[in-house]
Amino acid sequence: MNSDVTADVATDEYVCELSELPIGRAVQAQVGDHIVAVVRLAEREVHAVDDLCTHGRVSLAEGDVVGCEIECWLHGSRFNLITGAVSGPPALIPVAVYAVRLDGDAVYISTTPNSAQENPS
Template sequence: MSNDKWIDALGTDELPSDDVVGISVEGRDIALYTVGDEVYATDNMCTHGQARLCDGFLEGHEIECPLHQGKFDVRNGQPTCDPVTVPLRSYPVRIEGSRVFLQLD
């Protein structure tokens, strides 16, 4: 069963250019990544250690954890290098006008 509930997360003017920002949406810690004209969303907590990915380094489609330098692909949450092995949960993103919407479930 698919959920078509989209949640208004923030304004597009609050998105950093080619960077990552951490936000709280319905009690969840979410990382939003802007890569060129695309916006991606994942859980903000690294699956390897207790570090917030919004404090990491975004290069292209990879976010580097600030704690152990593991990396994830922000498009799908998949690990791209050690020591991370467990994927991040990723979320669909939709831009409507000047608002960013997320589908969390």
């Protein structure tokens, strides 16, 4: 999600400064009890999904970001960063997505995941 989407401030956790996120790459972050893959796609567009691939059970943050998808480095499963939906096999189960809020240059991520969707929008 990006700065145009309002997250629930009560459940948001500060993660980092926007300048710490490289554009087009994923980084791993601890948010509440969850480890998430945080991806900055553009100047003020940041997304967060569960870091664990639902197929290979490895870190998605170690994979490649291609367009609006993150690809698992182990078997090549791809997930839509906006919806969490599987966009490439072998994974069948989507990953959870987390609301992201930008406050100036501060990046906040909700500690509560949204439901993942079956098909990308």
